[in-house]
């Protein structure tokens with residue numbers, strides 16, 4: 315069968331997000347596709363702090379160890395996601411007021427988790443989503459309690475604990491000019507402190523008919539000028555309306571009570587599948603144009619049925635954002651992406 319990792323093998327890594335269910339023997343269809351199509355994986359949830367550190371002195375490496383072993387056996391590079399993020403924090407940290415406790419968590423979490431997987435994972439998303447849309451630092455628990463050097467500090471700790479893995483900054487919408495300027499300033503600040511940063515991940519959660527091609531191209535150029543890798547780390551092209559683009563949408567409702575927000579519950583019309591395919595092809599053509607700068611493209615999930623976009627930002631919808639359908643069959647987008655190579 316045609317394979318993404320084969321056709322792009324001289325260009326960039328091709329990744330997918332996975333959870334442990336997909337690598338256990340009962341999901342043979344996912345397992346087969348992962349081995350056939352991809353040479354990189356990102357754990358979708360199991361390395362996040364709420365799972366990997368359930369208590370102050372309690373770490374749970376079982377699931378992530380399984381994933382790392384599976385990746386090793388199947389020649390998949392692991393991008394470990396992530397060390398520091400304001401979301402999916404352990405419950406004991408969610409409303410922590412005491413600055414000393416936040417610092418203790420921050421240092422211990424990075425030291426312990428990054429050391430456990432040093433050299434066993436190819437790379438880390440050291441800090442995820444630290445920026446606001448205007449390029450300033452997000453008012454997270456870390457900014458509030460540790461001050462605005464916390465991002466540099468996170469990279470410094472990760473560099474020490476995990477000297478044999480690459481270190482990345484990851485965020486969404488950083489292709490947008492204002493937020494991009496914030497990311498560039500942050501990366502320069504890390505470098506100016508003499509701390510290592512190897513790359514930047516642009517998440518890539520876009521709508522198929524609103525892919526910001528110009529901003530993406532400009533971002534690849536500007537980020538690579540900093541001498542770091544550029545990656546597309548959570549790529550998916552939603553076909554559903556976003557509530558923030560539709561003033562009358564009821565976001566609190568489930569899709570059932572809000573049918574216009576869930577137009578394709580009975581299947582994706584071929585016309586939409588074709589437009590999505592074209593959008594994916596345009597993107598891959600751009601990635602290939604800059605293949606010297608783009609080191610990895612990772613899809614956020616294996617197939618449409620497993621995508622988080624069926625549940626976000628509105629629960630209970632039917633979305634079709636990836637290259638493989640609910641029966642693990644390649645969609646028009648898959649064939650058009652392959653044809654760009």
Ligand code: XIL
Nearest residue numbers: 358359395442443486517548614622
């Ligand atoms: C998402 C997962 O896909 C969901 O399963 C989970 O419920 C919430 O997180 N940006 C990120 C990812 O960096 O970690 C998020 O993943 C999607 C947005």
